Amino acid sequence: MSFKDHDKKTFIIDTARDFAARRISKRDFLRKTGMAGIGFSAFATGLLGSTRPFRGNLGGNAAYAQTPEEMTKWLKDVGGKFKGTKVRYTSEATPPTVVLNQIKGEFTEATGIEVEIEIVPLEQVLAKATQDVQGQLGTYDVYYLDQSWVATFAQDTVDPTQYYKDKPDLAMPGFDFDDFSKPLVEGLALYDGKWAGIPFDIPIFITMYRKDILEKHGIKPPTNFDEFTAGVKAITEAEKANGIFGTGLQAKSGHYSLECDWTAAVWGHGGSIFGKDKKFAGNDEQGVKGLQWYQEMLKNAPPQSTASTWDGQFQMMHAGQVALVNSWDEFFPGLDADDSKVKGLWEPLHPISSMTGVRAVADAGFGEIPNVGHQGGSILGLSKYSKNLDAAWIFMQWACSKEIMTRCTLLGGFAPMRLSSFEDPRVKAKAVVGPGTTRHLEVVKWTIDNVMASEPDMPLWAGFSNNEIPVELGKLLTNQDYGGDAKKCMDNVASLINKAVEDAGLL
Amino acid sequence: MSDAAVAQSRSPGSLWPKWRWLSSEHPLPWLLPASALMIIFGIYPLLYALWLSLHKRNPVTRANVFDPDYNWMKAFGDQRVWDAIATTFLYTGIALVIQLVLGLLIALLLDSDRKGYGVLRALMTLPLVVPPAVTGMMFLLMLDGSFGVLSRSLYAVGLLSPQYPILANSSTALAGVLLADIWQWTPFMVLIMLAGLRSLPKEPFEAAAIDGATAVQAFFKLTLPMMSKVIAIAVLIRGIDLFRVFDYVKVMTDSGPGTATETLTSYSGRIYFNGDFPYASTLSLITLILVIIASSLFMKIFRVKL
Numbered sequence: 001m002s003f004k005d006h007d008k009k010t011f012i013i014d015t016a017r018d019f020a021a022r023r024i025s026k027r028d029f030l031r032k033t034g035m036a037g038i039g040f041s042a043f044a045t046g047l048l049g050s051t052r053p054f055r056g057n058l059g060g061n062a063a064y065a066q067t068p069e070e071m072t073k074w075l076k077d078v079g080g081k082f083k084g085t086k087v088r089y090t091s092e093a094t095p096p097t098v099v100l101n102q103i104k105g106e107f108t109e110a111t112g113i114e115v116e117i118e119i120v121p122l123e124q125v126l127a128k129a130t131q132d133v134q135g136q137l138g139t140y141d142v143y144y145l146d147q148s149w150v151a152t153f154a155q156d157t158v159d160p161t162q163y164y165k166d167k168p169d170l171a172m173p174g175f176d177f178d179d180f181s182k183p184l185v186e187g188l189a190l191y192d193g194k195w196a197g198i199p200f201d202i203p204i205f206i207t208m209y210r211k212d213i214l215e216k217h218g219i220k221p222p223t224n225f226d227e228f229t230a231g232v233k234a235i236t237e238a239e240k241a242n243g244i245f246g247t248g249l250q251a252k253s254g255h256y257s258l259e260c261d262w263t264a265a266v267w268g269h270g271g272s273i274f275g276k277d278k279k280f281a282g283n284d285e286q287g288v289k290g291l292q293w294y295q296e297m298l299k300n301a302p303p304q305s306t307a308s309t310w311d312g313q314f315q316m317m318h319a320g321q322v323a324l325v326n327s328w329d330e331f332f333p334g335l336d337a338d339d340s341k342v343k344g345l346w347e348p349l350h351p352i353s354s355m356t357g358v359r360a361v362a363d364a365g366f367g368e369i370p371n372v373g374h375q376g377g378s379i380l381g382l383s384k385y386s387k388n389l390d391a392a393w394i395f396m397q398w399a400c401s402k403e404i405m406t407r408c409t410l411l412g413g414f415a416p417m418r419l420s421s422f423e424d425p426r427v428k429a430k431a432v433v434g435p436g437t438t439r440h441l442e443v444v445k446w447t448i449d450n451v452m453a454s455e456p457d458m459p460l461w462a463g464f465s466n467n468e469i470p471v472e473l474g475k476l477l478t479n480q481d482y483g484g485d486a487k488k489c490m491d492n493v494a495s496l497i498n499k500a501v502e503d504a505g506l507l
Numbered sequence: 508m509s510d511a512a513v514a515q516s517r518s519p520g521s522l523w524p525k526w527r528w529l530s531s532e533h534p535l536p537w538l539l540p541a542s543a544l545m546i547i548f549g550i551y552p553l554l555y556a557l558w559l560s561l562h563k564r565n566p567v568t569r570a571n572v573f574d575p576d577y578n579w580m581k582a583f584g585d586q587r588v589w590d591a592i593a594t595t596f597l598y599t600g601i602a603l604v605i606q607l608v609l610g611l612l613i614a615l616l617l618d619s620d621r622k623g624y625g626v627l628r629a630l631m632t633l634p635l636v637v638p639p640a641v642t643g644m645m646f647l648l649m650l651d652g653s654f655g656v657l658s659r660s661l662y663a664v665g666l667l668s669p670q671y672p673i674l675a676n677s678s679t680a681l682a683g684v685l686l687a688d689i690w691q692w693t694p695f696m697v698l699i700m701l702a703g704l705r706s707l708p709k710e711p712f713e714a715a716a717i718d719g720a721t722a723v724q725a726f727f728k729l730t731l732p733m734m735s736k737v738i739a740i741a742v743l744i745r746g747i748d749l750f751r752v753f754d755y756v757k758v759m760t761d762s763g764p765g766t767a768t769e770t771l772t773s774y775s776g777r778i779y780f781n782g783d784f785p786y787a788s789t790l791s792l793i794t795l796i797l798v799i800i801a802s803s804l805f806m807k808i809f810r811v812k813l
Contacts, residue, residue: 038774123780124780126781127779130782134782180591253764254761254765302670303652303671303672304651304670304672306675306764307652307672307675330805380742416719422531459566460566462782463781467777467778467781471762471766472763474763474764474766475764476765477678478675478764480677480767504565504567505567
């Protein structure tokens with residue numbers, strides 16, 4: 001297959017997914033597929049989707065769409081010097097990126113700087129960024145960096161705090177780096193004492209439950225793994241005949257989503273991915289218990305769980321197929337959307353606590369932080385190979401400014417990075433049932449501040465978390481290999497990972 | 508242009524001599540454009556892939572260090588490569604047999620001059636114009652355990668349990684992917700077979716009919732032997748294409764569940780997306796080598812001359 005073919009095919013897939021996620025109109029979908037030479041036959045495929053669920057109210061609200069006068073003035077004065085340049089940014093369809101893509105026109109209008117945002121599936125973002133830094137091409141001025149890649153790309157980005165100091169003429173007044181949530185800065189942005197970028201997105205694991213179903217069966221909202229497990233089993237037994245399962249999982253073989261679920265299970269059972277000796281620890285007693293628990297959950301989840309990523313898991317919740325879920329908080333605004341079958345029926349909870357306590361950070365390796373609030377955040381990194389570094393820096397400051405980040409939350413309902421956004425009266429006013437609700441944000445903030453967990457900071461992690469771990473887990477969970485033996489699976493993963501870590505000279 | 512102007516333009520020292528190669532009988536000017544394209548888009552990428560395969564990538568420093576046997580030894584010791592080779596051959600074999608048999612049968616049905624058959628033949632081309640990635644997504648939808656029309660039909664006739672995820676079960680995923688491939692590419696076989704059938708001389712069939720041969724006898728004794736070259740070419744072209752399958756696997760299963768549908772190309776794609784370009788290049792070269800060996804053997808055995 002030629003690269004041209006590949007581009008065309010990924011364009012078609014992305015277009016279909018955009019339509020499925022309602023990011024583009026039917027007219028745009030048909031126009032784009034027509035461009036790709038498909039025509040109407042592709043229409044049905046638009047019903048598909050596997051990107052991150054986003055159900056904000058992008059129709060916008062005039063009250064939110066007022067750029068403060070002083071910011072507009074600054075954009076015109078400082079950004080106007082770069083009129084005609086183009087800033088390129090590639091990202092997964094994260095909620096803030098989707099919002100930014102919708103409102104970027106305001107930035108262009110004030111500065112004259114064009115912004116091109118390429119929204120592609122997560123693995124393609126990684127491939128594009130990898131190619132760009134490998135050749136030091138500067139194709140992209142701004143990188144979307146998932147938390148699992150920060151260690152890999154930290155050497156390729158400009159420290160934004162330093163650049164802010166070094167270029168006072170380009171510094172946005174009142175940008176305020178201290179306004180970013182401290183745990184997010186430490187867990188996401190900092191690598192080796194340097195800011196690799198600015199925190200941009202923070203999906204985090206919380207517990208969510210269907211209050212009507214739990215009330216019906218006299219089950220209390222769970223506070224720990226044992227209560228969660230008992231509740232899940234009881235609901236499956238009572239409701240399976242009605243097509244409702246205790247829980248739903250994002251267990252797609254070979255996908256990063258499965259790795260996230262597994263990690264949360266291991267951490268919740270007192271284990272960690274790496275030990276303090278920097279060797280894989282998923283095959284120790286706690287790690288194996290975590291995986292066995294996950295296998296048990298799979299028996300109480302819809303069969304399509306093994307074919308689902310986060311989008312599929314959200315669909316199960318949205319369609320009223322499941323009752324108890326330990327997963328991404330950013331599902332929540334969509335559950336309250338007008339098209340949801342379960343509007344107002346889901347409630348957020350603090351993440352269920354471990355029965356054994358979590359492993360100490362000192363006993364884990366490569367900067368891993370074991371805990372029950374698995375974070376899957378991202379940062380915006382300023383490429384040091386950028387040919388439009390200053391224009392890109394102005395865009396990044398605008399995108400990560402107090403006003404724009406708060407507006408992103410208001411339009412999408414997802415968790416903000418800035419403390420001031422959490423306290424914004426407009427954000428608090430939306431903490432009611434309805435599309436783009438913020439009524440889960442109190443739980444999210446508590447989780448970030450108290451029990452946030454982070455995956456290891458190591459250059460090989462992007463590969464392990466997208467290949468070795470989810471592929472071998474997939475073999476186990478779909479009975480392709482290991483005969484259901486969690487220990488055997490983890491031992492094999494250990495041998496693969498330890499060898500690669502040793503080969504890379506990281507032991 | 509006037510005669511005088513023409514004469515002027517052809518006079519010594521004018522621009523005309525520079526374009527004389529346009530009427531040259533020497534092969535060089537005619538071979539140069541094609542050779543240049545071949546070198547730029549064929550030879551150079553191949554040599555670059557070979558050069559990459561002789562380097563070991565350090566994932567920390569991202570440096571490619573010359574280590575000629577590292578990737579090749581790694582590939583030979585990598586169980587996933589062997590599994591992917593087995594899956595690739597299995598996929599190619601099953602798809603080829605089904606597409607060939609179905610293609611020939613449908614072609615025999617459509618080989619008629621009766622009214623309406625021309626439209627039917629034209630309709631056969633429709634699946635071919637749908638991009639494979641879109642076909643993959645259509646079948647992904649139809650095979651969905653919850654609402655897929657195929658899954659629900661199989662459940663209705665008692666062949667599947669409710670909400671059975673065909674593509675997420677290691678014992679049925681490959682069959683699901685094959686279904687999409689067969690739907691899309693059987694018409695290709697039909698068209699080639701039809702072209703072959705319609706070019707067969709009528710006399711042997713008329714003679715056989717006079718001698719009292721049945722339709723089945725005519726098919727096995729006349730049609731099949733006379734079609735052997737066409738069939739061989741069709742198998743060769745389709746076989747090479749099947750061996751490089753990527754779209755359906757990527758879209759429908761992403762090589763999963765586990766590695767149940769992982770082919771050589773999808774495995775090298777995964778490695779590529781994870782940034783190990785030298786190892787991905789090595790796997791691509793292994794694919795190329797296997798295709799060359801398999802097609803050469805096929806051409807030798809079936810005496811195909813191109």
